[in-house]
Amino acid sequence: MLREAAAAFCRDGRTCQVERLGEGNINETFLVRSATGCFVLQRINARVFPEPLTVIENFARITGHFLEKQREHGLSFLMAAPVRTLGGALFHLDSEGSCWRGQSYLAGAPAANLFGESQVMRAGRTLARFHSLAADLDVAQLAEPLAGFHNLPGYMQEFDCVLRGTPRELDEAGRSCLGTINRIRPQATLLEDAKKAGILTVQPVHGDPKIDNFIFSESGAPDGMLDFDTVGGGLIHYDLGDCLRSSCNRAGEKGSDPSAVSFDLRYCRSFLEGYFTGGSTFGEVQRNLIFEAVYLIAFELGVRFFTDHLRGNTYFRVASDGENLARAIRQFRLVEDIAAKEQDIRRLIAAAARQH
Incomplete structure (x- = not known):
């Protein structure tokens, strides 16, 4: 199927070179090299994205919006662009029903490297630039890529359902994971309650701004972001929380020792200074919820990993059984460290906002 898909986008499909690219938890991604250049080929995981065309159309819509803003206002943002099939389509459906799409290849250095x-700090500025560029895009033009994405109360309900159906003790x-979940459970509705009350509003967000999804230009041009699969309407606080969660964890996303997990306050300060320098402003009430966003997004991811472990690893790709459990343990360790540093984090948020 891989060769078939590559041939749909590449005129010399029989001779082009294809190699796996990255270690994403969801989709399968490949780099295609041909005589005419390189592009990224990706098979969308239909178990995760049951409506893959939604992901593809959202990507085309927001990148088109960004390009228009860049042309009109001279703004720059490094990002991939859709690569169409030889027939001019945004995707290829293979003989087994899998959906493939092409994107331009970005030669910059991934932030994680x-x-x-x-x-x-550059990641903070880049996320602020993303939010600024997307701010005037009508959120109604973006379909929901994943039902209930970043809805923590919904994830809690899903967890409870899976736990009840778990046959093993x-x-x-x-x-330990269950104890953490039950202890934090009363706070799970906080951000959704703020949205219902009109304190936080829905607007276009990236949806998955972990540090791996940032890219730095090697030429000195502005930086950018990768992986727009989860772009849609959401809360900016979820983006902020997720980016802080991943960029300030010095142990990284794939560390093997939970005791090494720690929320780095220096990195937190640098990110916040970058973000607020990028032109983003919040009222005091919205600013005060940034800590809750960091805390709850780390908790949310731990819940999702543990739920998937109990369910049999049907969402996040794993190399072996127990990998999602290990991921959950690391996230819950991060939650504990974030909670222990709450006052320090709140002071850093306030200081960064005052300076800019």
């Missing part, structure tokens, strides 16, 4: 305080690690 250039980790340091200056890169984290939880081991010590599982019981």
Whole structure:
């Protein structure tokens, strides 16, 4: 199927070189090299994205909007663009029913490969630029890529349902995860309640701005972002929380030792300074909820990993059973460290906002 898909986008499909690209948890991604250049080929995981055309059309819509803004106002943002099939379509449906799409290949350096305080600050500025460019895009033009995405109360309901149907008894690690979930459960509705009350509003967001999804220009041009699969209407606070969660965890997303997980306050300061320098402003009430966003998004991801572990690893791709449980344990360790540093984090948020 891989060769068939490559041939749909590449005129010399029989001779082009195809290699796996990255280690994403959801989709399968490949780099295609041909005589005419390189592009990224991706098979969309239909188990995760049951309506893959939604993902493809959202990507085309928001990149088109960004390009228009760049032409009109001279703004720059590094991002991929759709690569159409030889027949001019945005996707290829293979003989097994899998949906493939092409994107331009970005030759910059992924942020995760250039980790340091200056890169984290650049990530903050880049996320602010994304939000600024997307702010005037009518959110109604973006379909929902994943039902209930970043809705923590919904994830809690899903967890409860899966837990009730789990035939096996939880081991010590599982019981520890369950204890963390039940302890934090009363706070799970906080951001959704703020949305219902009109304190936080829905607007276009990236949806998955972990540090791996940032890219730095090697030419000195403005930086950008990758992986627009989850672009849609949402809360900016979820983007902020997710980016802080991933960029300030010095142990990284794939560390093997939970005790090494820690929320780095220096990185937090650098990110916030970058974000607020990028032109983003919040009222005091909205600003005060940034801490809750960091805390709850880390908790949310832990819940999702643990739920998938109990369900049999049907959402996040794993190399072996127990990998999602290990991921959940690391996220819950991060939640604990974030909670322990709450006052420090709140002071950093306030200081960054005052300076800009």
